[in-house]
Amino acid sequence: xxxxxxxxxxxxxxxxxxxxxxxxxCYDSQDPKCxxxxxxxxxxxxxxxxxxxxxxDRRRLQRDSALGDILFERYDQAPPGxxxxxxxxxxxxxxxxxxxxxxxxxxxxGGLPGxxxxxxxxxxxxxxxxxxxxxxxxxxxxxxxxxxxHMNVKYQTLAEAKGHxxxxxxLGFFFQVSETPNTNYNTIVGGLRNVSxxxxxxxxxxxxxxxxxxxxxxxxxxxxxxxxxxxxxxCSEVVIWTVFEEPVAIGREQLRAFVSTLHFPADGPRxxxxxxxxxxxxxxxxRKVFASRAATASGAPPGRGRxxxxxxxxxxxxLVPFSPxx
Ligand SMILES: [Zn+2]
Numbered sequence: 001x002x003x004x005x006x007x008x009x010x011x012x013x014x015x016x017x018x019x020x021x022x023x024x025x026c027y028d029s030q031d032p033k034c035x036x037x038x039x040x041x042x043x044x045x046x047x048x049x050x051x052x053x054x055x056x057d058r059r060r061l062q063r064d065s066a067l068g069d070i071l072f073e074r075y076d077q078a079p080p081g082x083x084x085x086x087x088x089x090x091x092x093x094x095x096x097x098x099x100x101x102x103x104x105x106x107x108x109x110g111g112l113p114g115x116x117x118x119x120x121x122x123x124x125x126x127x128x129x130x131x132x133x134x135x136x137x138x139x140x141x142x143x144x145x146x147x148x149x150h151m152n153v154k155y156q157t158l159a160e161a162k163g164h165x166x167x168x169x170x171l172g173f174f175f176q177v178s179e180t181p182n183t184n185y186n187t188i189v190g191g192l193r194n195v196s197x198x199x200x201x202x203x204x205x206x207x208x209x210x211x212x213x214x215x216x217x218x219x220x221x222x223x224x225x226x227x228x229x230x231x232x233x234x235c236s237e238v239v240i241w242t243v244f245e246e247p248v249a250i251g252r253e254q255l256r257a258f259v260s261t262l263h264f265p266a267d268g269p270r271x272x273x274x275x276x277x278x279x280x281x282x283x284x285x286x287r288k289v290f291a292s293r294a295a296t297a298s299g300a301p302p303g304r305g306r307x308x309x310x311x312x313x314x315x316x317x318x319l320v321p322f323s324p325x326x
Contacts, residue, residue, distance in 0.1 A: 051282035052228030053134035070110030086201035116150035181251030221294035
């Protein structure tokens with residue numbers, strides 16, 4: 001009787017575990033069995049040919065002079081109401097949506113086919129050992145990436161927007177680590193400890209100007225544009241991507257707070273830190289990445305280009321005196 005009970009326990013346990021992750025997607029850092037390489041088994045779209053993120057190869061950009069400045073509306077006002085910060089089990093997300101059209105935070109122009117309202121923002125990051133951006137720049141991953149998800153105002157619901165290739169516009173921002181904290185991120189970073197477990201959410205004490213999270217306005221003219229997808233299942237290919245050239249500065253300790261405070265959904269008693277929640281770059285295929293009018297289109301920005309020349313020259317100067325002469 002007793003051994004029979006034990007047998008059933010052993011038999012059913014793996015089934016329960018599988019039910020918990022079955023049909024669920026995850027990152028390799030959680031469980032390689034449901035990581036990005038398996039997403040297409042759950043959702044065929046994830047194996048499509050217009051997937052995101054991609055590597056942005058600055059030697060292969062195509063300049064598009066029609067890509068002027070993006071018009072940011074109500075990015076410079078702290079809206080009334082509440083913003084909710086949540087750990088959704090895959091990232092930390094700040095919901096920005098308001099029911100009132102008059103309070104919508106929107107983007108338009110800059111080659112976007114219409115106006116798009118901000119729905120939510122979230123982040124992708126790495127681990128103490130490595131970077132975690134989704135888009136890569138000339139093959140390099142950056143420490144973290146912010147996504148601000150916008151929906152075409154002509155659609156009423158996300159489901160409706162997902163039915164159209166121009167349904168969503170996502171703004172992507174890279175981060176670079178600085179020794180001093182970026183105090184504009186204090187509200188979000190301070191809220192992380194309240195959402196350390198998956199499923200937790202908290203109303204922020206106050207809203208704030210969204211533009212304080214971005215690089216200075218003068219640096220928003222330089223960006224890259226391509227047609228892609230959501231970077232998580234269902235991987236809908238309905239996103240007009242704008243990835244900005246100028247990174248956002250974030251303090252080392254602030255970045256560490258993302259890496260060390262949040263947790264993936266518990267798998268039994270094991271608490272697993274939320275790390276490396278990025279999808280690797282997907283094939284660009286026949287797509288092109290366009291550079292805005294003001295972007296630094298070809299390779300390294302001025303200054304760094306000269307460094308590439310200077311270094312071999314310095315090396316040569318150092319080596320020449322020691323070279324054996326016949
Ligand atoms: Zn994202």
